[in-house]
Each structure stands twice: as C-alpha cells, then as structure tokens.
Amino acid sequence: MAITAGLTLTSGADDLTSDALSLSVSTALTKAGGSTAIASTSGLARKTTVSTDQYTLYRADDYATVTNANKVYLKNTETASPALYFTVTIDDEPMGRLYGGDWAFFPWLATNGVPATFTAAPTLSWGDATDQIVFDGVTVVLGGSGSAAMVDAMVATKYPNWTCTEHDSVTALYTAKDSNILYQIEEGTTADQFVVTTAGSGVITTARVTAAVASGNDIKITPSTTGSHTLESMLFYE
Amino acid sequence: MATTTAAITLTSADLLTDALSLSATNTLYKAGTTVGLDQTTGMTKAYLTATQNIDIFPTLIEGSMAFAGKSSWVYVCNKSEDETEYATITISGNIIGKLYAGDYLWMPWSQSEDADSDNLHGDIELAPSVATGMWFEWCMINEGTEYPDAV
Numbered sequence: 001m002a003i004t005a006g007l008t009l010t011s012g013a014d015d016l017t018s019d020a021l022s023l024s025v026s027t028a029l030t031k032a033g034g035s036t037a038i039a040s041t042s043g044l045a046r047k048t049t050v051s052t053d054q055y056t057l058y059r060a061d062d063y064a065t066v067t068n069a070n071k072v073y074l075k076n077t078e079t080a081s082p083a084l085y086f087t088v089t090i091d092d093e094p095m096g097r098l099y100g101g102d103w104a105f106f107p108w109l110a111t112n113g114v115p116a117t118f119t120a121a122p123t124l125s126w127g128d129a130t131d132q133i134v135f136d137g138v139t140v141v142l143g144g145s146g147s148a149a150m151v152d153a154m155v156a157t158k159y160p161n162w163t164c165t166e167h168d169s170v171t172a173l174y175t176a177k178d179s180n181i182l183y184q185i186e187e188g189t190t191a192d193q194f195v196v197t198t199a200g201s202g203v204i205t206t207a208r209v210t211a212a213v214a215s216g217n218d219i220k221i222t223p224s225t226t227g228s229h230t231l232e233s234m235l236f237y238e
Numbered sequence: 239m240a241t242t243t244a245a246i247t248l249t250s251a252d253l254l255t256d257a258l259s260l261s262a263t264n265t266l267y268k269a270g271t272t273v274g275l276d277q278t279t280g281m282t283k284a285y286l287t288a289t290q291n292i293d294i295f296p297t298l299i300e301g302s303m304a305f306a307g308k309s310s311w312v313y314v315c316n317k318s319e320d321e322t323e324y325a326t327i328t329i330s331g332n333i334i335g336k337l338y339a340g341d342y343l344w345m346p347w348s349q350s351e352d353a354d355s356d357n358l359h360g361d362i363e364l365a366p367s368v369a370t371g372m373w374f375e376w377c378m379i380n381e382g383t384e385y386p387d388a389v
Contacts, residue, residue: 005342006249027341041253096348107327
C-alpha cells in the first residue's frame with residue numbers, strides 16, 4: 001500500500017525572484033518512524049458552512065495514537081470571490097487563512113484529552129414505576145421500585161454522548177465519549193442536566209470523579225462570512 | 239505581477255477500492271486580492287545538531303502589523319533519510335505535528351497583531367528529534383515583511 005504526496009512550487013525568472021523557482025518534492029505517507037504506509041483515511045469530504053461560527057473539522061480524540069504521522073489536506077473550494085476565507089486553527093491557535101482556491105497540507109499530532117466522569121445516585125424515594133429521568137436527550141423510566149432498580153435502568157440505557165456503568169448497586173458512573181464536554185452535570189431543568197420527574201421525593205445526586213481536559217488540538221475552521229462556503233478536506237491517519 | 243504557483247498531487251492505487259488521484263493548484267495571491275505575492279525569505283537549507291526548538295523565521299517581526307490579515311505561505315521539509323528521525327513543528331508553542339523523514343508541509347500563516355509582550359505570538363518553530371544532525375529546508379512566500387531595526 002502506498003500513498004504519495006507531491007508538491008511543486010513554481011515561479012518564472014524575474015517574477016518572484018530573479019531566478020526561476022522550480023521546487024518539486026514528493027513523499028510517501030508512512031506511519032511514524034517506519035516505512036509502513038498509512039492505511040486509514042477519513043475520505044475526501046466537503047463541509048459547507050453558512051455562518052461565521054467555528055466548526056470542528058477533526059476531533060483529536062478520534063485520531064490520537066501515542067505517536068502519529070497524520071497528514072491533513074484542506075482546500076477552500078470557493079472561486080467566486082478571492083476575499084472569502086476560512087481561518088484554520090489548531091489547538092485553538094490560528095494557523096492561517098485559506099482564501100478562495102487555496103489549499104494546505106500539513107502534519108497533525110492528534111492527542112487525546114481526558115473525558116469527564118461523574119457518579120449519579122438516585123436517592124430518597126424512587127417508588128413509582130413511572131418515575132423517570134431525562135439525560136442526554138434520553139428518557140430512562142424506572143419500571144420498578146427503589147434506587148437500585150433506577151441504577152439498573154440507567155446502566156441499561158444507551159446515551160449518545162455518554163457511557164454508563166454500575167459504580168455500586170445504588171450509584172451509576174457516567175463517562176463522556178468526548179473530552180470536549182467540559183460542563184458539570186447536575187440535576188436541573190435544562191437539556192444538559194438530569195431532569196427528574198418522580199411521584200415521590202426522588203432526586204439524582206451527582207459527584208464529579210474526573211474533570212474533563214479537552215483534546216486541545218482539534219482542527220477547526222472559521223468562515224469569514226455567513227454565506228454558503230465549502231471547504232474540502234482529507235485526513236490520512238494511523 | 240509576480241506569479242507563484244503551488245500544486246499538490248495525492249495519489250494511491252491501493253489505499254481505497256478506487257484509485258486516489260487528487261490534484262490542486264493555486265496561485266499565491268495577497269490577502270483578498272488577485273495580486274500575486276511578491277516577497278520571500280528565500281529557501282533555507284539547514285543542518286541542525288540540537289533538539290531544542292528554533293524559530294525558523296527569526297529575522298521577521300512575527301505578529302507585527304505588517305503581517306496582520308496578510309497572506310503568507312510556509313514550506314518546511316525534513317530532508318533526513320532516516321525514517322525514525324522527525325521534527326516537531328509548533329506555532330505559538332502549540333504543536334501542529336511531526337514531519338518524519340521526507341515529509342513536508344505547506345501551510346498558510348496569517349497572523350493577527352501580536353498581543354504578547356514577548357513577541358512570540360505566531361512563531362513557527364521546529365525541533366529535531368535527534369542531535370546527531372538533520373537536514374531541513376524551509377521558506378516563506380509572503381506579503382508585508384517587517385524586519386527589526388538594527389541595534
């Protein structure tokens with residue numbers, strides 16, 4: 001298996017400098033420290049943006065290994081106006097701007113963050129089979145009686161952004177799938193909290209076990225305008 | 239008008255079921271214009287014998303107003319032939335990635351005005367993985383060059 005990346009930089013004599021520039025370099029994309037070809041890719045993708053919000057293109061959590069020789073290709077596909085650009089940031093540091101037609105190719109050392117973990121204990125009275133919690137957009141119905149039964153129901157449930165295991169018979173342990181979930185989870189009334197509905201006095205008591213550390217070197221893009229703009233990207237990773 | 243062209247080809251016959259044959263070419267323009275970039279640091283060829291970080295464009299005032307909102311392009315190539323040797327590339331102290339033997343990067347560098355008193359904002363630095371000697375090449379093609387006053 002082999003992937004080749006070739007670069008040429010050209011400029012005529014008396015153009016950029018008195019002498020012509022004709023640089024050509026080619027490299028085989030290999031895994032770190034060896035000659036084995038990189039075998040994985042995100043595929044060639046396109047992202048169309050419609051606001052000046054910052055978009056996460058590649059999350060470091062998803063591509064981190066101890067050592068890696070990942071490579072990233074980016075291209076601003078816009079051709080109508082040269083003034084439109086995407087600001088590319090890595091580790092929340094602006095790297096540079098890709099104006100219309102610009103492309104970049106660079107290495108990327110993706111490193112893991114630390115996902116948040118916390119315990120959630122159903123306490124006081126959980127006695128009605130219809131008692132329920134809503135967390136991470138998922139409704140968990142008691143279906144039985146008692147705190148231990150509620151923990152069993154919480155553990156048996158699949159969540160989009162969290163995994164849940166039994167910490168002990170009356171306490172559940174939640175682990176974030178993404179280290180960028182930084183907020184504290186508590187009982188409350190908003191979508192990012194435990195929303196509890198019980199016939200009795202049941203509450204959810206949470207306690208942080210591990211504070212999250214975001215995977216800092218995500219690759220993000222920020223469009224310069226709110227129009228519809230498309231950035232093309234491809235990641236080669238170990 | 240200076241016309242400098244950068245082109246890339248990414249090819250593989252066996253990475254995917256279908257062959258990969260991607261190419262892209264662009265002319266290097268000043269920010270937001272169709273006027274060609276007309277300044278360059280020239281190509282540096284360096285043999286580095288220490289593993290400490292070095293600022294690869296030390297004669298420029300990075301983060302100065304001269305660079306703010308401007309368009310600059312950076313090329314760095316690890317010319318080592320030992321596949322275990324790499325260089326760690328950082329920008330403003332944040333790691334971008336590692337260039338292993340033969341690897342190169344081509345990246346934009348558009349900085350805002352320096353907000354740090356130590357004038358390190360936006361510095362592109364390179365750290366070889368070994369002190370036994372590694373060859374590198376780098377250059378920048380840009381606009382808005384500003385050099386420090388002589389002291």
